[in-house]
Amino acid sequence: MWISCEDDKLSNEDQDTLYRYELHSNNRVSSLLMSESEYNNWVNNDGFSDSNIRLPLVQDVYKKFSDTYDFIFFVLNEPSIPSSLYYYGRLIGVSNNVEGIGKSIYDYSSDYGSSGKLKAVMQLTGLEYIKYGPALHEIAHQWANFALPTHSVDAPGSNLTSYPYGSHWGFTGGNTKGQLGGFEQSTLVENGNNSYTVDEFGPFANGGNGIPYNELELYLMGMIPVSSVSNFDMFTDITSLAINTSTFDFTASKTTYTPESLIDLLGDREPSVDNSQKDFKLLVVVITDEPLSDDEWSKVDATAEWFSKKEDDGTSLYNFWEATNGVASITIEN
Structure with missing residues (x-):
């Protein structure tokens, strides 16, 4: 069900990494294997929200994966949200180059190991939360709400x-x-x-x-x-x-x-709709303390396949393409 991290699609293969990485054979999702104590600390003490823990981990990811991703999603190998965490999903901004949305321009991507490509990192606290959790919600936080005093x-x-x-x-x-x-x-x-x-x-x-x-x-x-x-x-x-x-x-x-009062408040959006990015690339990494079972691989891979479909999925849920009315797309691949 998976191939090793020496796959030729990965970069910097000769560098040592802190963690062991495995790739699913469909080339959509991967896993990052921690020790039991590391995983317990990550989950019980919310390591994702601690920059002293999060930054070295993402830097390690970039030793194995190329700097081509707009977003990195970390997915916990848990059936549902652990009791120690208070969120189903959380997005942490890394860079922003969009004006006119109420958000300042910034770029901390070098702290993570990216050269300006990475926009944000996200953690989802359940294995199937790309489909059944707040994935659309968290992606929206890259751009909103910084505009209105709600x-x-x-x-x-x-x-x-x-x-x-x-x-x-x-x-x-x-x-x-x-x-x-x-x-x-x-x-x-x-x-x-x-x-x-x-x-x-x-x-x-x-x-x-x-x-x-x-x-x-x-x-x-x-x-x-x-x-x-x-x-x-x-x-x-x-x-x-x-x-x-x-x-x-x-x-x-x-x-x-009104449209006019939004412009008065925020200024023109730059890039405008004519020049804005509409196709995004996403890396999905499952954080786990045990190698994923075939069933776990299948579950998370199915959610990634669904979320990145560029068509109506025929259900009451919305993948990214559907949620943007077919205007935008996300590619999920290792």
Whole structure:
């Protein structure tokens, strides 16, 4: 089911590595074998989030794999999220060269062993989370949300004080619910006196790979022009929230965004939709403390094959091509 790391597709074969690498025969996924103690430390102490542990590991990956990847996904060899971790997926930015999305230009790729190609590294905390977890959501974090000062609250109630909601949409509308949260704008009802009703939604996320990217996300990613983003409302200063069977009632302050006001706020996106990157290359590495079984190889390889398909997969889930309406693609290969 796998071939050794001496495969001729790998670079720097003569250099010693900290870890043992194995490649699946379909050339889509690989594994990084740690000792039991190293793996326990990585999982129990969230080694991915510790730069002192993460950077040497990625540098080691580059001793075996060429510097041709936009993203590196580390996938834990776990059936589901370990109890020691608080996230299903996490993206850590490495470089950004896009202006007009509210994000500064930076490049830390040399710290990781890349010469400017690597955009981000991600960890998914379950073996099949490329398909059944937040892969689309985490990729979106390369471009969003750095644009809008969104708000959210922790629980329903009255006399609430909302707070800035970081890199997610919170109580923000869109043509559809967003990968990074937010509601469907067309369901919003104005009740008067800053009171609103809207169909249920998640301020943080809306169901993993079960929804596509919305227009605002696609614009920030460079997939559509700003003129294709429908007007939407963002709510801050949220003071009450009631959760009903299928709707939310809330009171808040409203700001309406149009394509013109987005440009006034952010400036023009550069590169524009005409010149933006739309085809990406992804390396998938399973982190494990035991060699993967045939069944484990098959599971993770199937998720990589599905996510990189450039066609409708015929299910209710969205691969990357589907989520971008066929505008963008991801190639997954060793």
